[in-house]
Amino acid sequence: MADSLIEVRDLERTFTVRRRTGGLRRRATTVHAVHDLSFDVPAGEMVGYIGPNGAGKSTTVKMLTGILVPTGGHLRVGGLEPAVQRTELARRIGVVFGQRTTLWWDLPLRDSFELLRKIYRIPEPTFRANLDRFVELLDLGDLLYTPVRQLSLGQRMRGDITAALLHDPEILYLDEPTIGLDVISKGRLREFLRALNAENGTTLMLTTHDLQDIEALCDRVIVIDHGTTVFDGPLAELHRQGGSTRTLVVDLVDEAEPISVPGAEVRRVEGPRQWLAFPADASAAPIVSAVAASYDVADLSIQEPDIEEVIRELYARG
Template structure:
C-alpha cells in the first residue's frame, strides 16, 4: 500500500445555480514513502484543491483517497499529527505572538514529548538560522523569516508527509536556495515525504525527481523531470554575440531563430551536446561572447498544454 493513494479523485464546485465547475477531474496517482514530488500547473488548475483534499480540508466529490491508510476528510484530526502543511501565502503561526509562543503552543496541541521538541526545535533553528528571532512577533518578520518559521512549525511533530503549497513564493534568491537545501537535508535525514506545489520550476529542478503536471483539473503528466523535458521536445538556446552584425549564422545541428544586431539566437535539441555547435560557430565567425540557455521548463510545460 502506498503512503498516498489517489484513484479517480474528483471535486466539483457549484457556482451559483449554473453548471458545476470541475476543479479536479478524476486524478489518480500514488506516492511512496520518502518521495519528493513536484506538483505543478497554472493558476486555477486544481493544485490547491488537490492538496486540500489530501489534508482533509475539502471533502472529495467522488473517488478513492487514502493518506497513511486513512480517509483524510473522515479522520482529519487524527491524520493531522502525521502530516505537516505549509501554505506559502498564509502563515500558520499566530500573527501577534512571538515565534516562541507559537512553537510552544504547537508542542502542547501536538503533544510532542518535551525532549523530542527541544531536539527538533534546536535542529531546525540552527538549520534555518532562526535562533535570534524566537522572541519576535510574527508580524514583524520578513517574508523569508516567516516562511522559515512556518516550516519549523510544520515539522516540530515529525510528520511523515510534508505538503508545501508555494513555499518559495516571494522569497529572494538566497532564501530560496537555503530553503531548498534544508528540504533536501530533511528528506535525506528523516525520509520525510514531500509534495510541493510551486510556480518556480527551479524548486522542482533542485528538489524533485518526480513531477506531476495538472491542467484544467486533469493530470497531464506524471514522471521523471528528465522525461518531462524530453517529452516537451524542448530545446536549448545558444546566444552568440558577434563582433559585428552579420546575416543569420548557419552551422550544422542548430537553427538560428532570431537575429538582433550582432546578437543571434540558435536553438538545438536539449539532448544534443553544445560542444560541436559552439566550435562550429567559433570556427566560422568572430565571436565576442557566448552563452547557453538551458531549456526553460515553463516552455516545456506550455508546449505540453498546447500539445494536448
C-alpha cells in the same frame, strides 16, 4: 500499491457556481475542479505536483489534508481518510500553503513555535532538538524574537517550514516554498529539504512554478490540467514530450553576428544581447563554456521554460 503512503483513485471534486443570467435570475453551473484523478506516492518519495493556474493543484492538496471533502473517488493518506480522520491525520502531516501563514501574526516567531508544541503535544526533548536543528539550518537565530508581521516574505516562509516540521510529520506538503527567497536562501532551503528526506525519510509533495525547485528536489513529476493527470514520470521525460526549451541570454561586450555554438540556436538578437534556445533536458554547462571560449561575454543568464508552455505544447502534440 500496497506500500503507497498516498493513494488517490478516480478522485472528483465539484463546486456549484451560480451565475447571473439577467435580472434576479441565476443559473447553477457545476465546475469540475478535480476530475478522474489517480496517482500513488510511496513513502519517502519527493514528488513535484505541477500544472497551470486553475488546474486543481490546491484543491487536490486541500483534499489530501482533509480541508475539503471529495465529491467522489477513493482517497487515503497513511491509511486514513483525510476528511473523516482529519485530527489524527494532522499529527502525521505538515503543510506550508504559500502566502498563507500558520504563524501568529502579532507574536514573536518563538512564541508561535511554543504554541504549536502545545497544540501538537510534542514532547519537550523532541521539540528542543527539532527547533535547534531547524533554526540552525534555516538561519532563524536572529529572528526568533521578532513579531511575525515584521518578517519579510522569505523569512516568514522559513518560519512556516519550521512550524510545519516541529512535530516530525511523515508527509510534508509544500506550496511555492521558495517564493520570496534570494538565490542563496533558495539553495539552503533545497539542501535542507534534501537532507530532511534523506535523514528522516519524509515524503515531500511540492507544488511550485519554479522548475529549478523541481529539478533540484524531485525525481518524479505529476502534471495535472483541468483537474486530471496529463503526465506522471521523470521531469526529463516531460520536457522531451513537451519539446520545451531553456534560453541562454548572452550579453556580449559589443554587437556581433549571431552566436554559433553546438547544441543551441539563436532565436533573437537585439544589439549586443542574444537569446539562444536549447533543449530543456540538456545541460547548459557545455553551451555556456563554448560561448565563453569563443566570444567576449559581459554577462550570462538562463531563462527556465514556463510550465504552462510545456503543458500547452504537450497538448498540441496530442
